[in-house]
Amino acid sequence: MVKVESKHSLILLFLICFLGQSCVSIKEYQKMYLNDKDMVLADGKLEAFEANFQSYREGASGANGGKGGGGCGCN
Amino acid sequence: MQLRFSIIISLILIGSLSAQDTSKISLEDIEVNFLMNYYQQDGIHSPVTGGRGTEELENFAPSITVNIPIDSSRTLNLDGGVDFYSSASSDNIDNPYNDPGHISGASARDERTYVNAKYTIKNAQWEYGFLLGSSFEWDVFSYSGGISLGLNSEDNNRGVQFTAKYFYDDWKLIYPIEFRNGQNEFLDTDIRHSINSSIVFNANISRKLSASIAADYIVQSGLLSTPFHRVYFQGATDATIEMLPDNRQKYPFGLRVNYHINETFILRTFFRYYADSWGLTGNTAEITVPIKISQTFRIYPFYRYHDQGAADYFAPFQVHTGIEEFYTSDFDLSTFESHKYGLGISYAPLYGLGRFKYSKDKVALIKSLDLRVTQYDRSDGLTATMGTLGFQINFKR
Numbered sequence: 001m002v003k004v005e006s007k008h009s010l011i012l013l014f015l016i017c018f019l020g021q022s023c024v025s026i027k028e029y030q031k032m033y034l035n036d037k038d039m040v041l042a043d044g045k046l047e048a049f050e051a052n053f054q055s056y057r058e059g060a061s062g063a064n065g066g067k068g069g070g071g072c073g074c075n
Numbered sequence: 076m077q078l079r080f081s082i083i084i085s086l087i088l089i090g091s092l093s094a095q096d097t098s099k100i101s102l103e104d105i106e107v108n109f110l111m112n113y114y115q116q117d118g119i120h121s122p123v124t125g126g127r128g129t130e131e132l133e134n135f136a137p138s139i140t141v142n143i144p145i146d147s148s149r150t151l152n153l154d155g156g157v158d159f160y161s162s163a164s165s166d167n168i169d170n171p172y173n174d175p176g177h178i179s180g181a182s183a184r185d186e187r188t189y190v191n192a193k194y195t196i197k198n199a200q201w202e203y204g205f206l207l208g209s210s211f212e213w214d215v216f217s218y219s220g221g222i223s224l225g226l227n228s229e230d231n232n233r234g235v236q237f238t239a240k241y242f243y244d245d246w247k248l249i250y251p252i253e254f255r256n257g258q259n260e261f262l263d264t265d266i267r268h269s270i271n272s273s274i275v276f277n278a279n280i281s282r283k284l285s286a287s288i289a290a291d292y293i294v295q296s297g298l299l300s301t302p303f304h305r306v307y308f309q310g311a312t313d314a315t316i317e318m319l320p321d322n323r324q325k326y327p328f329g330l331r332v333n334y335h336i337n338e339t340f341i342l343r344t345f346f347r348y349y350a351d352s353w354g355l356t357g358n359t360a361e362i363t364v365p366i367k368i369s370q371t372f373r374i375y376p377f378y379r380y381h382d383q384g385a386a387d388y389f390a391p392f393q394v395h396t397g398i399e400e401f402y403t404s405d406f407d408l409s410t411f412e413s414h415k416y417g418l419g420i421s422y423a424p425l426y427g428l429g430r431f432k433y434s435k436d437k438v439a440l441i442k443s444l445d446l447r448v449t450q451y452d453r454s455d456g457l458t459a460t461m462g463t464l465g466f467q468i469n470f471k472r
Binding site for chain 1: 108110112114116136140230231232271273277279281282283285286287291293325327329331333335341343347349351353355356357359365373381383386407408413415419445447449451453457459461463465
């Protein structure tokens with residue numbers, strides 16, 4: 001339990017650092033690389049099936065936009 | 076059911092195509108993705124037969140997603156599909172002694188039909204979304220609803236999204252055949268409630284580097300045992316039914332970092348730490364390296380590693396003593412590590428793969444073709460292979 005709590009503290013610390021960090025202000029015309037379709041910060045459309053089966057075959061799920069509840073999938 | 080589902084989707088699509096007043100503004104294309112997934116798995120630890128026995132399963136899953144820009148600020152997104160599956164382990168619900176000569180019953184094959192809708196309103200910095208969904212299968216009817224809220228910085232370099240979704244699952248309690256005497260009810264409820272909440276922060280860190288962090292909080296209550304999962308206690312030849320707590324809280328935390336290395340290579344990474352109130356913990360790391368072979372052709376080699384520590388209530392076949400309050404032999408909740416790897420390809424010519432007229436003066440463009448092949452190996456012996464094919468068609472307006 002203590003181990004889990006210390007991990008949570010680390011996560012919280014990381015969150016604060018992430019939110020507090022001062023990003024460079026990138027102009028729209030400088031976003032050529034960031035606007036590439038493979039720079040999207042989410043799974044691709046074909047990966048939805050895999051996120052779904054992983055949520056059944058692995059006890060751990062979530063934090064990636066995958067399914068977190070609903071339906072059986074218990075086979 | 077499939078026919079009714081197809082008609083509903085078709086009516087929505089046709090209605091949205093014809094209902095727009097395109098005389099005032101130039102609307103964006105309607106984007107339709109047709110996806111087909113084939114999945115096959117095998118293993119030797121089926122929970123239906125108490126943690127031993129076949130886990131052979133085949134699933135074919137066609138689906139469709141439709142993204143409809145209604146005007147410059149509103150979008151309707153629909154997705155739906157059907158899973159057609161055949162499952163040897165489901166078949167063993169009616170095979171109490173794991174007899175290899177057992178003749179298949181009706182539960183060996185079935186379908187799951189699902190449909191989801193999201194309505195989004197966007198302005199300069201804010202985004203609001205409303206979600207509705209439903210799925211039907213032989214033993215579960217599921218309904219869901221939710222909201223999402225997003226806020227972006229003025230320069231669009233940072234953003235935060237919050238999503239909350241509620242699932243109501245209504246189960247038909249199917250017990251293993253030897254427990255169906257019409258007199259006993261082993262489980263207190265046939266309803267499962269799930270609330271998924273998620274907060275995601277994303278940021279552009281440099282011209283080539285972006286990242287996001289996600290923290291989810293998931294609460295489930297009600298029926299969390301699966302009624303047809305068997306458990307065998309030490310020395311017992313007769314089974315009992317899996318028994319799990321009626322409450323579970325999950326705390327996954329995810330981190331994504333994408334880096335545009337150069338004109339050819341991109342690096343996509345994902346890490347997740349997971350813990351829940353059943354004592355299950357997990358770490359997941361995934362890397363994908365999109366490679367631009369040409370302007371139109373890309374390949375996506377990927378690898379994913381996952382390890383997890385078992386839930387407090389898990390023990391294999393004939394290891395539970397019978398004095399525990401809760402017990403399961405479902406190896407999805409066991410200690411294991413898994414490796415997933417494969418390759419994706421994407422072909423998207425500048426002027427599309429082809430075009431056709433869908434009305435007198437309107438054209439649809441077949442924009443891209445995507446294929447992904449995946450192999451999954453779990454250290455307890457479960458293996459899975461899957462392939463997914465997708466077409467994107469843009470309907471001009």
